[in-house]
Amino acid sequence: MRCLLAIVALLPLLSGTAAADEGRTAIFQPGTIDRPGSYVLNRDIVVAGGDAIVIRASQVDLDLNGYAIRSTGGGALIQIADGFSSIRIRNGRLLGNDEVVAIAYGSSEQAPPITLRLEDLEVDGNLFGVFLGSAAVLDITSCDILRCADTCVLSFSAVEPTGRIVDSRFAQAQYNGLHLVQGGMELRGNIISTEPQSYQRDQRVGARIIGHGGILDGNLVASIDQPPDRTAGVELFASGILMTNNVLDRHSTGVIVHSNGNRIAGNVIRRSGFNGVDDGNGIDVWNLPGDPAAGNLIEVNLIDESLQCALNFSPPSADNAFRGNMRFASGVAPVCDGGNGNTDAGGNL
Amino acid sequence: MKRFLVLGLASMSVVAGVARADQGRIPIFGPVTITQPGSYVLTRDITVSSGTPINIQASNVTIDLNGHSLTNSPTGGRLITIFSPSTNIRIANGRLVGGVRGIDYNTSTGNAGTSVSIHAVDFEPQGEIAVDISNAISFEMTSSSITNAYTGVLITNPNATTDPRVTARLVGNRFARITHYGVIITGMRSFIATDNEFSDSGLAGIFLVMGSGLITRNVFSAGVALGTIGIDLQGGATGLVLDNTFKGLERGVWAMSNGNRIAGNLIIGPPASAGGSPRGIVLGASGFAADRNLIEINRIDMQSGCAIQFTPDSHDNIYRINTLRGSGGLAVCNNGTGNVDAGGNVY
DSSP states (O other), rough: HHHHHHHHHSSSSSSTEEEEGOOEEOOOEEEOOOOOOEEOSSOOOEEESOEEEEOSSSEEEEEEEEETEEEESSSEEEEOOOOOOOOOEEEEEOOOOOOSSSEOOOEEEEEEEEEEEEEEEEEESEEEEESSSEEEEEESSOOOOEEESSEEEEOOSSSEEEEEEOEEEEEEESSEEEEEESSEEEEEEEEEEEOOOSSOSSOEEEEEEEEEEEEEEOOOOESSSOOSSSSSEEEEOSSSSSSSSOOOSOOSSEEEEEEOOOOEEEEEEEEEESSSSSSSOOOOOOTTBBOOOOOOOEEEEEEEESSSSSEEEEETTBOOEESSSSEEOOOEEEEEEBBBBBBESSOOO | HHHHHHHHHHHHHHHHTTTTOGGGEEOOOOOOEEEEEEEEEEOEEEOOOOSSSSEEESSSEEEEEEOOOOOOOOSSOOEEETTTOOOOOOEEEEESSSSSEEEEOTTTTTOOEEEEEEEEEEEEEEEEEEEEEEEEEEEEESSSSEEEEEEEEEEOOOOTEEEEEEEEEESSSSSEOOOSEEEEEESSSEEEEOOOOEESSEEEEEESSSEEEEEEEEEOOOSSSSTOHHHHHETTTTEEEEEEEEEOOOOEEOOSSSEEEEOOOOOOOOOOGSOOOOOEEEEEEEOOOEEEEESSSOOEESSSEEEEEEEEEEOOEEEEEEEEEESSSEEEOSSBBSEOOOOOBOO
């Protein structure tokens, strides 16, 4: 009898967990995961504040099992402590109240970079859907992250992570849909929308990409009419980005390029500036201090209904080439070139 | 002791036909009305001859059909009904057989929008519409199939111009032998259709009204060519139609809207013996303008009719670098104004 009591006492290894079928550990209340393993939520969890689930272990697979973690206060729904990596979270809902962060990692950019994989999540009504202070690999697949009071995915990193963000939706971001410091990520097949709620004088962006390299292909990026702030579909601070076959609709400016050596091709960019706020360029190439916005190739895009210019090169953007683009119904001119050495390489219509 | 046991069992069964299952998922083993959020799993096939086997009257509900089937008689009703204002509904992994509708959103109790996600569900056959989500905030359907329905998917929302959440995504699905339209998307702000297969849709594979679309890498084919359209863009629907294949349809792409880029598609027309007036790509229709579209890098092979037709209501469109050399049909039939051959076309 004494032995039986001892065994029973050992079974709940973690607060709020118990052994479940298939060898997975069941989670049924807020708590901390402090050992590697496979965990499964077996009911909805609701907290009034603080962190609902804290992960203090690496090699953790957390299956939300169709259930939800919800908070009515602040904190994080899932907080991953500094230094823990190889985390996979999938198959459920993370529901906030505009004050919480759904998934958070990294107290600073100096935290050890995490490898994080997110699949089949529905993340609704949070301040940030995903907030990473430091990432090495970020994979987001088939997730729906919406009603973000700030930014849906915000990833800083000193190491410029790689990874994929595919087949997901980032909707109603009040600030940015995606704000990524990255070093070669693939963004493909996503729907991204911004919806600023209040006038803060800042540019709101569907996807703001910082770093080096990467692919943006086949994404659909939209904004709203009459936003209180300017919006842009994509803003590239990153060099060496291949941006192809995206649809960008109804922004103040479709694409803003601050960086060098990007190829922007085959995109459909429409109704830039027709949302009631200023700007109104389809593709706007303009430098930042120390970055001349040079050597970009802009080709075979359809840029329709730009309030100002289909292509705008601000001084001193330099040595960019554009060819084979089709530009229609531009309010000022098809090309407004205030830069140096930007070349019409032919075939533009 | 017995009284406590009875009380305990009663509290576990929140809803008729439901009890606690492994890993906390709630099993469904009979017709049920779900009134609480949670994760539900079907544990056996359910067959009814009338009524609706599963009614959903709660938000944040996940239903794993677990490889099982819901079956109704051909005129019996719905298989799953979602009642307004329920939202955030996910349904996966099973079969919906028979009935007039597979999944239906009922707005009779209000007009709140809903978000619905469907994954790996096979529908066959539904007498009316396999999936009908009126006033959708978001809709996603992946890796599913719809066979032998009148209409495959009908998604609507009246607030597309004001609500950017209003989006739809269809990826990796198969639509076969649909009497009317494979997919009707009207009023969604953003729409992605990728890697889907449409065969033998009676009127059109995709009928898109309003919003921005990204329609790529889909396959459209028809056994009976006359009257069939691959992609039908109307009412301000614009976007990118890229790298799709069309075989044997009377119209491959019919754009009655502005500012589309139609590129990289392979369109093979129906056999000349099919008759009719086949077209590879049609711009405009009587009373429906199609302006400022870009048609490029397509391969269109027509045995009869025209590879590209510009109707009198089409203006200022551009076509270039298309291979339009057909096996009997004409290359370009231009009845519009300001439409430009920008070079590189092969006739």
